[in-house]
Amino acid sequence: MAELKTRLIVGMEIHVQVRTASKLFCACPVVYDAPPNSAVCPVCLGHPGTLPVMNRRAVEQAALVGLALNCTIAHFTKWDRKSYFYPDLPKNYQISQYDLPIARDGWFEFPDPNGAGSGASRDGASPSGLSRVRIRRAHLEEDAGKNLHDRGDGSLIDLNRAGTPLIEIVTEPDLHTPGACYAFAVELQRLMRHLGVSDGVMQRGQMRFEPNVNVAIECDGCEIRTPIAEIKNLNSFKAIRNAVEYEYGRQVAQWRGDPEYVIGRRPNENRGWNDARGLTEYQRPKEAAHDYRYFPDPDLAPATFDDAKLAAIRARLPELPAARVRRLAERFGLSAADAETIVDDRATADLFDESIRAGAPADVLARQVVNVWASLANEHGTTVAGLGVGAAAMAELAEMVRSGTVSATAAARIAAAMIPDADPAPTTVTPHVAAAEDRSPQALAAKLGLLQEKDADATQAWVDEAFRLNEQAVRDARSNPKKAKQAAGFLRGQVMKLSEGRADPALVGELIEKKLAEPT
Amino acid sequence: MSLTLEDVRRVAHLARLNLAEDEAAAYVDQLASILDYFERLGAAPTADVPPTVHALALQDVLRDDVPAAGCGPDLALRNAPSADQGYFKVPKVLADGEA
Ligand SMILES: [Zn+2]
Numbered sequence: 222m223a224e225l226k227t228r229l230i231v232g233m234e235i236h237v238q239v240r241t242a243s244k245l246f247c248a249c250p251v252v253y254d255a256p257p258n259s260a261v262c263p264v265c266l267g268h269p270g271t272l273p274v275m276n277r278r279a280v281e282q283a284a285l286v287g288l289a290l291n292c293t294i295a296h297f298t299k300w301d302r303k304s305y306f307y308p309d310l311p312k313n314y315q316i317s318q319y320d321l322p323i324a325r326d327g328w329f330e331f332p333d334p335n336g337a338g339s340g341a342s343r344d345g346a347s348p349s350g351l352s353r354v355r356i357r358r359a360h361l362e363e364d365a366g367k368n369l370h371d372r373g374d375g376s377l378i379d380l381n382r383a384g385t386p387l388i389e390i391v392t393e394p395d396l397h398t399p400g401a402c403y404a405f406a407v408e409l410q411r412l413m414r415h416l417g418v419s420d421g422v423m424q425r426g427q428m429r430f431e432p433n434v435n436v437a438i439e440c441d442g443c444e445i446r447t448p449i450a451e452i453k454n455l456n457s458f459k460a461i462r463n464a465v466e467y468e469y470g471r472q473v474a475q476w477r478g479d480p481e482y483v484i485g486r487r488p489n490e491n492r493g494w495n496d497a498r499g500l501t502e503y504q505r506p507k508e509a510a511h512d513y514r515y516f517p518d519p520d521l522a523p524a525t526f527d528d529a530k531l532a533a534i535r536a537r538l539p540e541l542p543a544a545r546v547r548r549l550a551e552r553f554g555l556s557a558a559d560a561e562t563i564v565d566d567r568a569t570a571d572l573f574d575e576s577i578r579a580g581a582p583a584d585v586l587a588r589q590v591v592n593v594w595a596s597l598a599n600e601h602g603t604t605v606a607g608l609g610v611g612a613a614a615m616a617e618l619a620e621m622v623r624s625g626t627v628s629a630t631a632a633a634r635i636a637a638a639m640i641p642d643a644d645p646a647p648t649t650v651t652p653h654v655a656a657a658e659d660r661s662p663q664a665l666a667a668k669l670g671l672l673q674e675k676d677a678d679a680t681q682a683w684v685d686e687a688f689r690l691n692e693q694a695v696r697d698a699r700s701n702p703k704k705a706k707q708a709a710g711f712l713r714g715q716v717m718k719l720s721e722g723r724a725d726p727a728l729v730g731e732l733i734e735k736k737l738a739e740p741t
Numbered sequence: 742m743s744l745t746l747e748d749v750r751r752v753a754h755l756a757r758l759n760l761a762e763d764e765a766a767a768y769v770d771q772l773a774s775i776l777d778y779f780e781r782l783g784a785a786p787t788a789d790v791p792p793t794v795h796a797l798a799l800q801d802v803l804r805d806d807v808p809a810a811g812c813g814p815d816l817a818l819r820n821a822p823s824a825d826q827g828y829f830k831v832p833k834v835l836a837d838g839e840a
Pocket of ligand 1: 244247248249260261262263264265266384811
């Protein structure tokens, strides 16, 4: 067979759960993990004679997302009934938006690992490694309940989620590599969190990605396209990348075996991702849109956005994550990866900026946030901002490292003790600090005995001790050219260890060098 | 307006209606005459009329995002033909039907 040229084509459909206190059309609370059917009422149970009333907050959040995605916001938008029969949707229709969605015709940029432009189809690369995906539309609709299969002889239905607000975002088919799909999803999650629209936890279904995948195949001078497969059940970023990668190969292979496997001649289909087996499985043919028999919902009034309303919503737009990463990288010289770690959580990014304003040296602070605070946050099962340490205290600790008051190692121990409710002296042999006492970094450094020892005599004593305990390393450092550098480094580490992080690394280096130069 | 038996079967399937053979045949004529009647609307001059999307001259009927307790699981399940451990119980569903 002739050499094939193939091109992956992916458009993404994303459902985002909007974080509101109440459901979209009734006052039932939005809950997760509550007892089944404990947050329901006649409206969301779909009882006859009930009337839905739209949640203002949900409408405004949908418009906010539209603005963040550079969309045009409709001056006039309405809701439609989308008919389908499924027990987790008790009305037998879903209230959604058909021809007048809240937002349309936008774009979204994400850092593309496969190089700028591999995502975009229209105007190619944008500056600084970003790829652009066009947004077709974003609209507000209701979620369905949950259906528990495989429970004996029937299916069990929990309607707590029924009628909770969802934003559906549809992109144009502008993604062309599995890596771009992954990076797009990560950046979109970051955006939703930054906007405060959703927590975006994929494992909880707060963000659900459905790639629509097909392949353009060039063979003997003509180009065909495979039927579109929509992939369901993706609950991690890795699953998105793996499923798209798998589907790319599967569709090309299927076309090789069946020349009629071409869009229009074979049906588009829904497929489910099986994470354990690492493959997609056929579910059913995709229903054409007119089968849903959309028509305007007579129970819901249309919503309007005049210029004043839109201006008020636009004023709530924060600096968006991609711009923020760029600013941190350019202004403070952070690596893109470090900047992304900080910007991942908006409150953490706000705390970072606030600490800088409080006088923190940016490079030290960035290292501490990424290496120290982030791992402490991880241990405590929260975000850096969630640790409850204030900007001023963070700035003070960063400044103490910059000025050499404490070493970076000591700062990590101080940081752990700064967290409210943390055991202030978990690993030290010095007497413990009472919980109510001062948790300022300066006070903790003193209490934990971590203030850097500038005294040359004390440092010399640690150096002498390290030389006495590590004769082989000393010999290597003095007379083995191959190992000298490594051995000297080892000795520096030993001195820092003996000093419990208090020795001034610069002074230690100096004293070790001097002692190595001494005649034996 | 011409309507075929195939059209009627298709619409019936979409509405999940089971039609007997003679019912389907009868509906071909009945639905066609209803649609014919609606065809008369096509004669009305609407070139200057904006499309109607809602029967009432209302817009922006919104409520504040304030939660309130619902009816509770016991009342919710009271009319259910079948329930199990606080869930509605329905005949087994095969395909997935995510929104
Ligand atoms: Zn309700």
